[in-house]
Amino acid sequence: MxxxxxxxxxxxxxxxxxxxxxxxxxxxxxxxxxxxxxxxxxxxxxxxxxxxxxxxxxxxxxxxxxxxxxxxxxxxxxxxxxxxxxxxxxxxxxxxxxxxxxxxxxxxxxxxxxxxxxxxxxxxxxxxxxxxxxxxxxxxxxxxxxxxxxxxxxxxxxxxxxxxxxxxxxxxxxxxxxxxxxxxxxxxxxxxxxxxxxxxxxxxxxxxxxxxxxxxxxxxxxxxxxxxxxxxxxxxxxxxxxxxxxxxxxxxxxxxxxxxxxxxxxxxxxxxxxxxxxxxxxxxxxxxxxxxxxxxxxxxxxxxxxxxxxxxxxxxxxxxxxxxxxxxxxxxxxxxNTEPEIKDRPGATRLNVEPNTADVRFELVSFHYESERPILHDVSFEIPAGKKVAIVGPSGSGKSTLARLLYRFYDVSSGRITINGQDIRDVEQESLRDAIGIVPQDTVLFNDTLRYNIKYGRLDATDDEIERAAEMAYLKDFIASLPDGWDTIVGERGLKLSGGEKQRVAIARAILKDPEILIFDEATSSLDSGSENAILKAMREVSSARTTLTIAHRLSTIVDSDQIVVLEFGRVVERGTHRELLELNGHYSKLWSLQQAEDVGADSEPYHAA
The missing domain is CATH 1.20.1560.10 (ABC transporter type 1, transmembrane domain)
Incomplete structure (x- = not known):
């Protein structure tokens, strides 16, 4: 062991x-x-x-x-x-x-x-x-x-x-x-x-x-x-x-x-x-x-x-x-003297990907953080260029691990991940991460201004581009309502903002980066229903014609995906469109029915005045 x-x-x-x-x-x-x-x-x-x-x-x-x-x-x-x-x-x-x-x-x-x-x-x-x-x-x-x-x-x-x-x-x-x-x-x-x-x-x-x-x-x-x-x-x-x-x-x-x-x-x-x-x-x-x-x-x-x-x-x-x-x-x-776990291989080249052409493949990918506890088992799926693929499944099934592997924060234990046929282990990490943008589930911000945190997505962006990104993420009105506006300090790790506000900053940052590949990792998990609908509209707009991987817990946010991959215990158990998976009456259908029942229960819960 x-x-x-x-x-x-x-x-x-x-x-x-x-x-x-x-x-x-x-x-x-x-x-x-x-x-x-x-x-x-x-x-x-x-x-x-x-x-x-x-x-x-x-x-x-x-x-x-x-x-x-x-x-x-x-x-x-x-x-x-x-x-x-x-x-x-x-x-x-x-x-x-x-x-x-x-x-x-x-x-x-x-x-x-x-x-x-x-x-x-x-x-x-x-x-x-x-x-x-x-x-x-x-x-x-x-x-x-x-x-x-x-x-x-x-x-x-x-x-x-x-x-x-x-x-x-x-x-x-x-x-x-x-x-x-x-x-x-x-x-x-x-x-x-x-x-x-x-x-x-x-x-x-x-x-x-x-x-x-x-x-x-x-x-x-x-x-x-x-x-x-x-x-x-x-x-x-x-x-x-x-x-x-x-x-x-x-x-x-x-x-x-x-x-x-x-x-x-x-x-x-x-x-x-x-x-x-x-x-x-x-x-x-x-x-x-x-x-x-x-x-x-x-x-x-x-x-x-x-x-x-x-x-x-x-x-x-x-x-x-x-x-x-x-x-x-x-x-x-x-x-x-601590050796980096992930290094560029000798002779590594820059990732060759043109706008709207990024084709991502996971081929028999297995992975473990520790050898005695495997996370993924022979996971295979494709995200064609310009398409949207969603990953769903219960907590601990390995959904977020896929995003970390695509970013090459870790290397796969076996199998490979390719972009346009290039194994990501053979390309420079810098060029790989230049091509990917992410809206993480847990957004951590710098203890600086709102403008700085949004601009961090692309440091050479103009003020007009920053404001356009904030507008698409439905942040502009919120920023205008603040006494210090764009110069508002967000606090250590962004703690002065609510979870939903931090996620919208992360979305604006990803929009500003304008990458070829987008990852949404539970990108609306901290939003209320009204904000979620607005953000989903922005996400659809920014991800159109881009290769998009969406990791979701709430299935209502990914019904328009070109393909949905269902993970359970690190294995692919189902795949298809929303309609196809409902007709299968399998794991996805059960998850959908359970969430629909929870939403109905929440809507029907009586309101008690304080």
Missing amino acids: AKRRDPNPRENDLKSDTPFFKMLWTFVPYLKDHWVRAVVSIILLLSVKGATVTIPLVLKEIVDYLDAGDAALVAIPLGMLLAYGGLRAASTVFKELQTVVFARVRYGLSRSISAALLRHLHALSLRYHLERKTGSLTRDIDRGTNSISNLLNYLVFNIFPTIVEVLMVTSILLANYSLGFALIILVSFIVYVIFTLVVTRWRMQFRSAMNNKDSIASSFAIDSLLNFETVKYFGNERFEIDRYTRTLKEYEDASIKSQASMSFLNGGQGLIIAAGVTAVMLLAASEVASGLMSIGDLVAVNAFLLQMFMPLGFLGMIYTIVKNSAADMERMFVIL
């Missing part, structure tokens, strides 16, 4: 298998548009470090000249002092220039990766989006994209410069002083790095726990707000607040452990640095006393140590931040 997908993955399931350095390498292609600025930034960085490590050498010369006490040489220290000030100024200027030059690289890379991530999310299958949790996903994306910018900033302005400076200082000490200085620095550096790596790896469990609880809390909060009405219907505000607060308490506990472990890390790093500095100064003082080093050498060594250990002192914190960024990026890479 196939393993069932877990729509609510736990923390361990959300870890990426991508190594840290491979994550970094993934970003290299995004630098191609900014490589000139990146190179200039590196040159400026080397200039900054070159000026920085030269300062102690100049300071040594100044001290030695002054210590000599020769009045004839006073002009030379003056020149050295000017050089000292110039090097410090140059170091500051070059550093600020590097910051300005690199800003475009940093934020441009973040923008490119954010766009690539959104593109990847849109490429993932409908199955993925039905199983995801919006709150957790948005938090993971925010943290992941922010971590990219932070990581790049610390690499370029802290880690890489520190490594360059350590190498430069070590080389100067080896060339000018005894081996003991280099050995002390080397041992201190190795102990420091090992301690930092070990402790940081240990404390990352607390950071990961923080991220997990933060994402879960965000998911709970956003889900409860998206389902605000449902929470109110059942009076579960206390339950929602309690589980949100409980998760925040777990986040608080993980945060405290993370902070305590960081304090331990910082304290240990400080002790290692202090021990190294003390050992070097003891050795330098000994060599000055024995005449092997001058006072200027002592000052230079001290200056080198301060320059090197000061950034090294922050290296632990920076390393922790980098590891935290890696943990934040980890969840983003789980998303990026």
Whole structure:
């Protein structure tokens, strides 16, 4: 038996298998548009470090000249002092220039990766989006994209410069002083790095726990707000607040452990640095006393140590931040490493369909969302070009699944679907969906204006075309009655509109798209009888001479179809026109009689005044 997908993955399931350095390498292609600025930034960085490590050498010369006490040489220290000030100024200027030059690289890379991530999310299958949790996903994306910018900033302005400076200082000490200085620095550096790596790896469990609880809390909060009405219907505000607060308490506990472990890390790093500095100064003082080093050498060594250990002192914190960024990026890479279920095949071509010529065929189509629960069994029917075919049947018979398969949100398990003889798996998804328009049963709108939501059907449409589509969907009078008219904000998912108003917006959107193939999936399910008759008239007008697939529960809406296909338990049990199916006295006839009886009962129900 196939393993069932877990729509609510736990923390361990959300870890990426991508190594840290491979994550970094993934970003290299995004630098191609900014490589000139990146190179200039590196040159400026080397200039900054070159000026920085030269300062102690100049300071040594100044001290030695002054210590000599020769009045004839006073002009030379003056020149050295000017050089000292110039090097410090140059170091500051070059550093600020590097910051300005690199800003475009940093934020441009973040923008490119954010766009690539959104593109990847849109490429993932409908199955993925039905199983995801919006709150957790948005938090993971925010943290992941922010971590990219932070990581790049610390690499370029802290880690890489520190490594360059350590190498430069070590080389100067080896060339000018005894081996003991280099050995002390080397041992201190190795102990420091090992301690930092070990402790940081240990404390990352607390950071990961923080991220997990933060994402879960965000998911709970956003889900409860998206389902605000449902929470109110059942009076579960206390339950929602309690589980949100409980998760925040777990986040608080993980945060405290993370902070305590960081304090331990910082304290240990400080002790290692202090021990190294003390050992070097003891050795330098000994060599000055024995005449092997001058006072200027002592000052230079001290200056080198301060320059090197000061950034090294922050290296632990920076390393922790980098590891935290890696943990934040980890969840983003789980998303990026998720393979799209539906892909264009190599060599896929554009769908070749001219207006009024789209012939759609379902040939022995079988499908299952999960292998243990098949939905469709060898379904075959044809929608000739310009004709209207309706699919009817009880709930759960697979009617809406046919529309999802035609849109290629999923691929058939066996059989095939063709348009003008082209298997839809062999054509580009973009061209396939360009040719199809749909009025879904559950219309979801953007939290924007009515004009924006209708125009979404065809973004280059003119205002006259938008208004014509609204008029055909019987929306124009409704829009005119609103205080803000076309600029009315419809609310999150369109919740400010009634179900019928949302469906009419969806119909207007489909009319504006003007596709070769139309799908009406329970397109009048939220309409009253008066509105339904008007919308049915609009649907007949817009679907005339178009290939139309109508999925219906109310049989009265599809009596004029050229053919009606009856599904039951995912199988075609009957097909024919409305009259032919009534004469068969089978499944369709029973459904028709049942709905007619329900309509008569509703019409005869007495009215009770409030």
